[in-house]
Structures are given as structure tokens and as C-alpha cells.
Amino acid sequence: MPNAELSQQGRSVDDVIADLEAKRVDDVKWEDGRAFGMVYDGGPSVHEVAERAAKIYLHENALNTKAFPSLGAIQSEVVGWTAGLLHGDGAAGFLTSGGTESILCAVKAARERAKAERGIEAPEMIVAESAHAAFHKGAHLFGLRLHKTPVLDDWTVDVDAMASMVNDNTALIVGSAPQYPQGVMDPIPEIAALAASAGANCHVDACMGGFVLPFAERLGREMAPWDFRVEGVTSISADIHKLGYAPKGVSVILHRTKELRRYQTFVFDDWLGGFYASPNLQGTRSGLPMAAAWAVMQHLGVDGYVELTRQTLENADTMRAGVAEIDGIRVLGDGAFHLVAIASDPAADDPIDVFALGDALERRGWFHDRQGPPDSLHSTVSNSNTGVMDDYLAALRASVEEVRGTSTDDRSTNYATLE
Ligand SMILES: Cc1ncc(COP(=O)(O)O)c(C=O)c1O
Structure with a gap:
């Protein structure tokens, strides 16, 4: 197929915007609370403050915080x-474009530290x-050998298996708080102790949990320690563009100390353009997501986040309880927070094909x-789903009855796509 051609003379603003609006017709209707993931809706005033901040910082470039000191602040x-x-x-830390970039920065920092402090030339990581x-992706890009360990029956990582993979080249051991597929918390204190005994970094992936767990704790939810209160944790990623309710393009990578943070940065002056220092993987970086995140956090404050988290957990609990009442499906694991994986129940007389159910x-x-x-339907539940859970459970019950006894040949999974 030939490439489309850019219009010669350009088009009016109204025309262009109308076209963009029309393009969205098949996009998921997240505004109606019908998506369990991808977009997290903090409500009208959060939209307003993000949009107004975004407008101010639409064009600003955070590459050089001497030129834009406000973005440094x-x-x-x-x-x-x-x-x-x-x-x-x-x-100490930096803002990045998202969870993936924060994780890449953590992997790079672990590699640099292992080399500088322990002389490791062939670094390894355990996840x-x-x-x-x-x-x-990080192991691939930065040339670390990756060891993958199994999970236990409760979907948390098998720390003994991790321990058996530790050697003199171990640069990084990873735990998730919580992990994405089933939403359970890895045992961070044990992972951090293992990493510390090996002299390695311990990264806690709280991309999902970073803006939920602190507020869930304030609401009285029990959880094992997972943040910097755990000795041995050297870095944490936390995404503001997920349950921090900021628009896309912003996450935080934190290191326990400024000394550990310096392994993440890149500083260079041996070219014709002068001194070049960059905190993460980007060069030019948009000020928009940074300013919008600042505005959303300021607007919500701790109380606002506690309320959004209360709603989120109520929505997730409603989903878990509803699924438990339906014959043929079940929730995987005992996740107590906002991630819910719905799978077929092998103990049922008539297990449901969850991919047919998803359709x-x-x-x-x-x-979803x-x-x-195993085959399952992923749900990242959030405040977006407030007010629609009864309708959802009615649709779930009707869909289960519709597909009972049937299956689909399409076994593909789709977390992310190329085009
Ligand atoms: C636990 C966890 N880590 C990392 C990521 C990657 O984040 P991003 O998609 O912002 O790059 C996700 C995304 O869902 C996640 O759930």
C-alpha cells in the first residue's frame, strides 16, 4: 500500500480537530468507566487541573533546566x-516518561554500580x-544476563529459587509491589535481604502500587513492608500516570541515596556540542507531563489520593466478590489491592473459557x-470504574451464561502492540 500523502496546503484548525475526534470512534470508551486498565480517571477536577497545567507547559522542554528552571523545580x-x-x-530521583523508562534506569544504575564498586564486567539480574x-527489555538493552525465577502457588516469587541463582555477578534482584499479572505483592523484605547479602541492588517495581499502597495503608489495609522502610531496597519505580491520576508520560524513579542515583545519569562532553548531562533515557523531554503531574498531585493532596484509593479498592473488592459468586470463573491469587485476574475455574462442573468471556x-x-x-482477563481497577460496578457485574453474569459451553479458537494475548 502506498504511504498516505501529507496535504499540500494544510487544513483549517476546525477541520483538523474534527477529523481527530472522528478517528477516536473505535477507541475504548474509558470515559464511561468501561476499561479495566490503560487510562485512570481521577474525576472532573483532576481533568481540569491537568488540562490547564498541560496548556501552560505544552511547548516547554525539560532537556535544559537552566533555560526552564521551573521544570527543574x-x-x-x-x-x-x-x-x-x-x-x-x-x-533522590528523577521523573521519567513512564514505568518502562524508570525500570530501564534502575537496570542501568545497577549495572553501573556493580561495575564501579565490585568490578563486575558480566552483570546478571534475577527477576x-x-x-x-x-x-x-532492560536486560536486552544494557547487556545483562537475566535469570527468571518461578512463582509459587500464590503467584508470589519463589525467593529460594532466586537465592539459588545468586552468584558473584549478581547486580540486581527485583521484586514487585504488586506484580501486574495477578496483583499480588512479592515478599520484598526477603528479596531485599537476599540482594543485600549479595552486595547487589534491589529494585522494587511499584509502578502499579506506588500511588495506591501508601494510601491503602492509611485506610488500614494490611500489607508487608515494601518501600524504603525495608533495608536493602535500593531503588523504587512509581508511576504517576497510572493510579497517580496524571495524564500519560510520567513516572518517578527513586534511589535510596544521591550516591546511588549518580549511577543512573549520563554525563558527556567529548563532542562538538559541549557539556551534556541527562538524568534518564530521553534527550529533549516534554514539560507537559511533568507539570500536569505536579498540578494533579498538588490538587489531590494526600486526602484526595486516600479518597480515590478508597473508591478504587471498593471497586476491586466488588469485582472480586462478584466473580466469586459466578460458577465457572475465579480470581487468581489473593491480591488485596486494585489488580484482579479472572480465570476459568477448573474445579467448576462447567469451566468457562475466559477468552470467549472477554470477547x-x-x-x-x-x-479487559x-x-x-494461564489464560486470564486482566483488570487494573481504579477510580475510573466508580459507579459502574453493578452494571459490570450484570454484564459479566450475562456474558458467562452466553459463552458457557463454548470456546474461542483465538488464544492470542494482547498487553501491548506494535502498530
Ligand atoms: C508492575 C508494572 N511495572 C511496569 C509497568 C510498565 O509501565 P509503563 O507501561 O508505564 O511503561 C507496568 C505497566 O502496567 C506495571 O504494571
Whole structure:
């Protein structure tokens, strides 16, 4: 197919915007609360403050904070507030474009530290099979050998298996709080102790949990320690563009100390352009997501986040309880927070094909990602789903009855796509 041609003379603003609006017709209707993931809706006033901040910073470039000192201040304030929430007294970090970039920065920092402090030339890292794909991307890009460990029956990582893979080249051991596929918390204290005994970094992937767990704790939810209160944790990633309710393009990477943070940065002056220092993987970086995140965090404050988290957990609990009442499906694991994986119940007389179920739900306008193994429907529940859970459960019950006794040949999973 020939490439489309750019119009010669350009088009009017109204025309262009109308076309963009029309393009969205098949996009998931997240505004109606019908998506369990991808977009997290903090409500009208959060939209307003983000949009107004975005408008101010639409064109600004955070590459050079000498030219844009306001973005330097915005970054350090957002990082500082996040460090405070995660009990990182003395922690230092940067803003990145998202969870993947924060994780890549953590992998790079672990590699540099292992080389500088322990002379390791062939660094290795250990992650659970439930750890996010971004760690594999990091191992690939930065040349670390990756060991993948199994999870136990409760979907948490097998720390004994991790221990058996530790050797003199271990630069990084990873735990998730919580992990994405089933939403359970890895045992961070044990992972951190293992990493410390090996002299390695311990990264906690709280991309999902970083802006939920601190507020869930304030709401009285029990959880094992997972943040900088755990000795041996050297870095944490926490995504503001997920349950921090900022628009896309912003995450925080935190290191326990400024000394550990310096392994992440890149400084260079041996070219014709002068001194070049960059905190993360980007060069030019948009000020928009940084300013919008600053504005959203300021607007919500701790009380606002506690309320959004209360709603989120109520929505997730409603989903878990509803699934438990339906014959043929079940929730995987005992996740107590906002991630829910719906799978077929092998103990039922008539187990449901959850991919056929996902299709039936989609026909009713509800969207879950398909994941596996094992085949399951992923849900990142959030405040977006407030007020629609009864309708969702009605659709779930109807969809289960529709597909009972049937299956689909399409076994594909779809977390992310190329085009
Ligand atoms: C636990 C966890 N880590 C990392 C990521 C990657 O984040 P991003 O998609 O912002 O790059 C995700 C995304 O869902 C996640 O759930």
C-alpha cells in the first residue's frame, strides 16, 4: 500500500480537530468507566487541573533546566513528595516518561554500580516470571544476563529459587509491589535481604502500587513492608500516570541515596556540542507531563489520593466478590489491592473459557486485556470504574451464561502492540 500523502496546503484548525475526534470512534470508551486498565480517571477536577497545567507547559522542554528552571523545580518537588510517601528519607530521583523508562534506569544504575564498586564486567539480574516485560527489555538493552525465577502457588516469587541463582555477578534482584499479572505483592523484605547479602541492588517495581499502597495503608489495609522502610531496597519505580491520576508520560524513579542515583545519569562532553548531562533515557523531554503531574498531585493532596484509593479498592473488592459468586470463573491469587485476574475455574462442573468471556464482554462494551499463561482477563481497577460496578457485574453474569459451553479458537494475548 502506498504511504498516505501529507496535504499540500494544510487544513483549517476546525477541520483538523474534527477529523481527530472522528478517528477516536473505535477507541475504548474509558470515559464511561468501561476499561479495566490503560487510562485512570481521577474525576472532573483532576481533568481540569491537568488540562490547564498541560496548556501552560505544552511547548516547554525539560532537556535544559537552566533555560526552564521551573521544570527543574517541578521535577524535584514531585520526586520529593513521592520520596516522602515511600519513606525515602534522603532518597533522590528523577521523573521519567513512564514505568518502562524508570525500570530501564534502575537496570542501568545497577549495572553501573556493580561495575564501579565490585568490578563486575558480566552483570546478571534475577527477576520473577511475573515481573514486568520492561525488565527483559532492560536486560536486552544494557547487556545483562537475566535469570527468571518461578512463582509459587500464590503467584508470589519463589525467593529460594532466586537465592539459588545468586552468584558473584549478581547486580540486581527485583521484586514487585504488586506484580501486574495477578496483583499480588512479592515478599520484598526477603528479596531485599537476599540482594543485600549479595552486595547487589534491589529494585522494587511499584509502578502499579506506588500511588495506591501508601494510601491503602492509611485506610488500614494490611500489607508487608515494601518501600524504603525495608533495608536493602535500593531503588523504587512509581508511576504517576497510572493510579497517580496524571495524564500519560510520567513516572518517578527513586534511589535510596544521591550516591546511588549518580549511577543512573549520563554525563558527556567529548563532542562538538559541549557539556551534556541527562538524568534518564530521553534527550529533549516534554514539560507537559511533568507539570500536569505536579498540578494533579498538588490538587489531590494526600486526602484526595486516600479518597480515590478508597473508591478504587471498593471497586476491586466488588469485582472480586462478584466473580466469586459466578460458577465457572475465579480470581487468581489473593491480591488485596486494585489488580484482579479472572480465570476459568477448573474445579467448576462447567469451566468457562475466559477468552470467549472477554470477547462477550467486549461486545457489551467492557474492556479487559487478555493475558497468560494461564489464560486470564486482566483488570487494573481504579477510580475510573466508580459507579459502574453493578452494571459490570450484570454484564459479566450475562456474558458467562452466553459463552458457557463454548470456546474461542483465538488464544492470542494482547498487553501491548506494535502498530
Ligand atoms: C508492575 C508494572 N511495572 C511496569 C509497568 C510498565 O509501565 P509503563 O507501561 O508505564 O511503561 C507496568 C505497566 O502496567 C506495571 O504494571
